Amino acid sequence: MPTQAILLDIEGTICPVSFVHQILFPYALQALPAVLQSQWDSPAFLPYKSAFPEGAQASPKAFSAHVADLTARDVKIAYLKNLQGYLWRTGYESKEYATPLFADVVPWLEQQHAAGKKLAIFSSGSVEAQKLLFQYVGEDATKAQDINGLFEDRYFDTVNAGPKAEKESYGKIAEAFGVEVGDVTFYSDNVKEIDAAEAAGMVAILVNRPGNAPVSDEDMKRMKNITSFDQAPA
Numbered sequence: 001m002p003t004q005a006i007l008l009d010i011e012g013t014i015c016p017v018s019f020v021h022q023i024l025f026p027y028a029l030q031a032l033p034a035v036l037q038s039q040w041d042s043p044a045f046l047p048y049k050s051a052f053p054e055g056a057q058a059s060p061k062a063f064s065a066h067v068a069d070l071t072a073r074d075v076k077i078a079y080l081k082n083l084q085g086y087l088w089r090t091g092y093e094s095k096e097y098a099t100p101l102f103a104d105v106v107p108w109l110e111q112q113h114a115a116g117k118k119l120a121i122f123s124s125g126s127v128e129a130q131k132l133l134f135q136y137v138g139e140d141a142t143k144a145q146d147i148n149g150l151f152e153d154r155y156f157d158t159v160n161a162g163p164k165a166e167k168e169s170y171g172k173i174a175e176a177f178g179v180e181v182g183d184v185t186f187y188s189d190n191v192k193e194i195d196a197a198e199a200a201g202m203v204a205i206l207v208n209r210p211g212n213a214p215v216s217d218e219d220m221k222r223m224k225n226i227t228s229f230d231q232a233p234a
């Protein structure tokens with residue numbers, strides 16, 4: 001039976017790794033000092049700040065150093081991801097950047113949505129960050145389009161679903177979808193995530209995009225893989 005639901009990773013699957021690492025991460029780091037100066041004791045910033053370890057909450061300097069260290073090591077921990085989502089909003093709203101999805105992505109998503117497939121996202125980026133990323137899509141930030149409607153509020157992150165390399169997270173997502181786990185196809189650039197989704201019973205397909213980390217020949221041979229959604233199964 002053709003897939004009923006489609007679950008998508010973000011970085012390296014539907015948008016270039018370079019957008020996340022060369023645009024979003026640096027933006028958050030450069031936006032942080034002004035936010036810390038003006039909002040350190042504000043109620044709006046409190047949920048983001050209070051999720052950090054006590055040592056980092058000791059001062060804006062300690063906080064900045066901790067954020068810089070986690071970012072440099074690309075640690076995908078929820079309290080950093082939540083903070084990044086908060087910081088990225090200004091960049092999107094001021095049209096400093098928009099999300100450059102690969103050219104095949106939006107036409108394919110629209111086609112799948114029109115065919116009645118349920119579409120969803122599973123990213124280490126927070127749900128808040130995911131919604132922003134899809135609210136401002138385009139190569140030209142002054143003409144960005146909002147494609148959130150395609151996902152009908154199905155956003156999963158490591159807080160509401162669990163770690164991306166653990167099979168239990170995929171079972172939980174299928175349950176939230178209201179479909180059998182075997183009726184979901186998951187697309188990701190990450191071999192560990194593909195293995196976890198498959199172990200849970202999903203169909204899982206590795207997506208190979210320019211700029212992604214290399215995948216071994218052995219993994220390429222054992223995994224279904226595509227370079228564009230034009231090659232995705234029906």
Ligand SMILES: CSCCC(=O)C(=O)COP(=O)(O)O
Nearest residue numbers: 010011123124125129130133
């Ligand atoms: C939606 S936020 C941008 C992506 C991000 O912060 C990230 O860490 C990417 O993680 P993914 O699990 O989508 O590869």
